[in-house]
Amino acid sequence: MTTNDIAIHAQRLTKSFGAVRAVQEASFAVSRGEIFGLVGPDGAGKTTIMRMLAGVLRPDAGEIAVDGVDVVAEAERAKLRISYMPQRFGLYEDLTVAENIFFYGELFSVSRDARITRGRELLEAAGLLPFQRRLAGQLSGGMKQKLGLVCALIHTPRVLLLDEPTTGVDPVSRRDFWAILYNLRENGVTIFISTAYMDEAERCSRLALLHAGAIRHCDTPARLKQAMPGALLAIYASDPRSLRDIISGQPGVLGVLLMGDRVHVRVDNPERRIPQLKSLLAGQGAGEMEIKPAEPGIEDVFVALVGQEGTA
Amino acid sequence: MFERLSVMLMKEFLELKRDRWAMFRLIVPLIIQMLVFGYAATFTVHHVATSILDLDQSQASRSLISHFVATSRFNVVDVTQNRDDITRDIDQSTATIAIVIHAGFGRTLGNGQSAPLQVIVDGTNSNTALIALGYLSQIVAQFSEDQSSRAANFRADTAVPEIGISLQARPWFNEGLDDRWFFIPGVIGTLTLLQVVSLTAFAIVREREVGTLEQIMVSPIRPVEFILGKTVPFFLIGLGDIALVSAFGIFWFHISFIGNPWIMLLGASLFLLAALGIGLLLSTFSRTQQQAFALNFFFVNPLFILSGFAFPIAAMPKLLQWFTVINPLRYFLVVIRAVFLKGVGFEVLWPDLAAMALLALVMLTVSVLRFRKSLD
Numbered sequence: 072m073t074t075n076d077i078a079i080h081a082q083r084l085t086k087s088f089g090a091v092r093a094v095q096e097a098s099f100a101v102s103r104g105e106i107f108g109l110v111g112p113d114g115a116g117k118t119t120i121m122r123m124l125a126g127v128l129r130p131d132a133g134e135i136a137v138d139g140v141d142v143v144a145e146a147e148r149a150k151l152r153i154s155y156m157p158q159r160f161g162l163y164e165d166l167t168v169a170e171n172i173f174f175y176g177e178l179f180s181v182s183r184d185a186r187i188t189r190g191r192e193l194l195e196a197a198g199l200l201p202f203q204r205r206l207a208g209q210l211s212g213g214m215k216q217k218l219g220l221v222c223a224l225i226h227t228p229r230v231l232l233l234d235e236p237t238t239g240v241d242p243v244s245r246r247d248f249w250a251i252l253y254n255l256r257e258n259g260v261t262i263f264i265s266t267a268y269m270d271e272a273e274r275c276s277r278l279a280l281l282h283a284g285a286i287r288h289c290d291t292p293a294r295l296k297q298a299m300p301g302a303l304l305a306i307y308a309s310d311p312r313s314l315r316d317i318i319s320g321q322p323g324v325l326g327v328l329l330m331g332d333r334v335h336v337r338v339d340n341p342e343r344r345i346p347q348l349k350s351l352l353a354g355q356g357a358g359e360m361e362i363k364p365a366e367p368g369i370e371d372v373f374v375a376l377v378g379q380e381g382t383a
Numbered sequence: 384m385f386e387r388l389s390v391m392l393m394k395e396f397l398e399l400k401r402d403r404w405a406m407f408r409l410i411v412p413l414i415i416q417m418l419v420f421g422y423a424a425t426f427t428v429h430h431v432a433t434s435i436l437d438l439d440q441s442q443a444s445r446s447l448i449s450h451f452v453a454t455s456r457f458n459v460v461d462v463t464q465n466r467d468d469i470t471r472d473i474d475q476s477t478a479t480i481a482i483v484i485h486a487g488f489g490r491t492l493g494n495g496q497s498a499p500l501q502v503i504v505d506g507t508n509s510n511t512a513l514i515a516l517g518y519l520s521q522i523v524a525q526f527s528e529d530q531s532s533r534a535a536n537f538r539a540d541t542a543v544p545e546i547g548i549s550l551q552a553r554p555w556f557n558e559g560l561d562d563r564w565f566f567i568p569g570v571i572g573t574l575t576l577l578q579v580v581s582l583t584a585f586a587i588v589r590e591r592e593v594g595t596l597e598q599i600m601v602s603p604i605r606p607v608e609f610i611l612g613k614t615v616p617f618f619l620i621g622l623g624d625i626a627l628v629s630a631f632g633i634f635w636f637h638i639s640f641i642g643n644p645w646i647m648l649l650g651a652s653l654f655l656l657a658a659l660g661i662g663l664l665l666s667t668f669s670r671t672q673q674q675a676f677a678l679n680f681f682f683v684n685p686l687f688i689l690s691g692f693a694f695p696i697a698a699m700p701k702l703l704q705w706f707t708v709i710n711p712l713r714y715f716l717v718v719i720r721a722v723f724l725k726g727v728g729f730e731v732l733w734p735d736l737a738a739m740a741l742l743a744l745v746m747l748t749v750s751v752l753r754f755r756k757s758l759d
Contacts, residue, residue, distance in 0.1 A: 125601045126601065127600050127601055127758060147605070148603075150601060150602060150603045151603055153601070154601075155601040157597060159594050160594070160598060161590075161593055161594035161595030161597060162595070163394065163398065163595060164593075165398045165401040165402060166394070166397060166398065166401065170397060174390060174393075174394050175598075175602070177387070177393075178387055178390060178599065178602040178603075178604055179602055179603065180386065180387075180603075206401075222598075
């Protein structure tokens with residue numbers, strides 16, 4: 072990877088708010104055209120990292136280069152290449168869809184022609200073309216978020232920073248949203264996304280697992296799964312909660328995670344442990360159940376590698 | 384350099400235009416408050432309810448009573464011979480003032496001696512009491528002058544020349560000593576301050592709350608451009624306010640305006656810059672509109688009281704007098720009253736104008752610096 076292929080380069084980023092060390096020496100490099108995911112529980116420092124990358128928050132220490140431009144030293148120049156979309160994009164609700172796009176286009180000095188062509192393309196992709204004259208305040212939540220994305224993309228950024236962009240967005244809008252993101256990646260836009268949805272984390276080309284302000288692991292989803300110690304079993308039962316309490320702490324059990332209608336159990340040796348767990352649970356009279364090997368999800372990996380409940 | 388300012392301004396005016404109630408909210412409260420102040424804010428005391436206890440029942444006592452009945456300053460509600468009536472009237476606030484004419488009042492005066500007259504006043508409202516007492520002594524002075532000239536007529540042959548000083552007061556600038564002339568120019572400054580400070584603070588905090596501030600700040604716009612974009616419209620609105628309310632004062636309340644309109648414009652501009660600085664400063668201390676509201680409430684009242692709008696600064700304790708030094712309203716009130724009523728110009732008003740310019744500079748600088756920090 073040459074420096075030319077690197078879209079975001081963060082080195083030993085550190086930021087404290089008073090006594091709270093929000094981000095500690097976070098280093099990572101994101102290649103051009105990647106969809107890079109930042110995964111971590113609330114309060115792990117995701118938004119703080121995003122805001123430092125966007126150039127609105129000054130790091131206490133460390134360096135950031137976006138598209139080869141030093142964000143700390145040359146914020147104005149860097150900002151032209153970046154687009155930052157926070158959890159709730161700041162739209163002017165008294166202005167129409169078209170006026171919001173106009174405003175954000177002008178802020179980034181987008182030419183009139185470019186604004187009109189690109190605005191049209193983006194609105195079409197977002198399914199908002201018929202609503203251009205509607206006030207932004209009268210759009211649904213998902214439509215507002217898509218309009219936010221349109222405004223964020225009107226200046227054709229090289230790097231897109233998305234902070235939990237689909238939280239609280241309906242499934243249809245989420246699908247549209249991801250279609251736009253894939254399309255952007257094909258056009259060479261680098262996407263840096265933080266998400267609370269594990270299925271979205273799976274869609275990223277690489278993930279950084281963030282905990283308490285520090286990046287613990289950084290790799291592709293597949294390799295992270297391989298790196299997970301032990302093997303995963305899924306136990307389906309009518310009362311998974313009490314099941315979790317029974318299984319925790321048993322010999323050979325590395326971790327137990329409640330997953331709604333089932334329990335994910337990480338064990339050192341599945342061949343040996345499946346019969347052992349079966350007889351244990353039968354002895355406890357836990358009722359009907361089913362135990363089978365399972366594919367780990369990102370949440371399992373996060374818990375196994377970071378040792379903490381994940382984000383979902 | 385300011386290429387992004389124009390789009391900020393365009394957006395501000397578009398939002399203002401979109402807001403159907405904006406014009407209503409900006410203008411109507413001003414006009415209503417102007418009317419309320421114009422009609423209600425007055426130190427003049429009229430129709431002071433007065434009870435008179437006449438224990439003398441002489442021609443002289445009746446003549447004194449008729450002096451009180453004749454003036455609109457007093458409203459004689461009760462003339463009685465019973466001392467208890469007086470106590471009751473004051474207790475029940477039927478009367479603010481009670482005058483006691485003792486027995487022998489007329490005889491003593493007839494003998495060419497001076498007679499005592501007792502006045503009881505309800506001091507609950509010290510201001511009204513003081514003013515009423517002032518009128519009362521004028522009337523009594525008038526009465527005693529009448530009495531002595533009558534006595535002098537009787538003894539014309541043995542004329543003794545009267546020696547005395549008679550005061551001929553000639554008020555300048557406000558010959559009718561009309562309180563309205565004092566209040567209305569002050570109201571113009573005060574209302575504008577309240578409006579501009581709160582508008583500025585709320586508008587910026589609102590952008591912060593909705594998230595548009597953060598969104599704008601990730602664009603290459605500079606904080607100064609953002610601040611100008613937010614404040615220039617309020618500066619213009621403030622000038623409009625001052626013009627509108629001044630016109631109302633001049634044409635509705637017939638306050639004289641004899642000064643130089645350009646001095647007024649200069650003073651108003653400097654004053655507005657300082658007010659914008661205060662609003663901006665408040666916004667940097669508030670994360671939410673509720674906080675801004677609380678802060679606004681906390682700051683604006685002292686600005687108003689420590690301005691000389693109603694209460695003379697010279698009468699304040701030294702510590703509070705020091706606070707008035709950093710209050711732009713204090714200087715603007717001097718300028719606006721001078722321009723309206725006195726017609727004096729730059730040669731007299733330059734210290735106040737300079738003070739406002741300095742305050743505006745300091746407040747804007749501090750708030751811009753604080754604003755940058757508050758973005759983190």
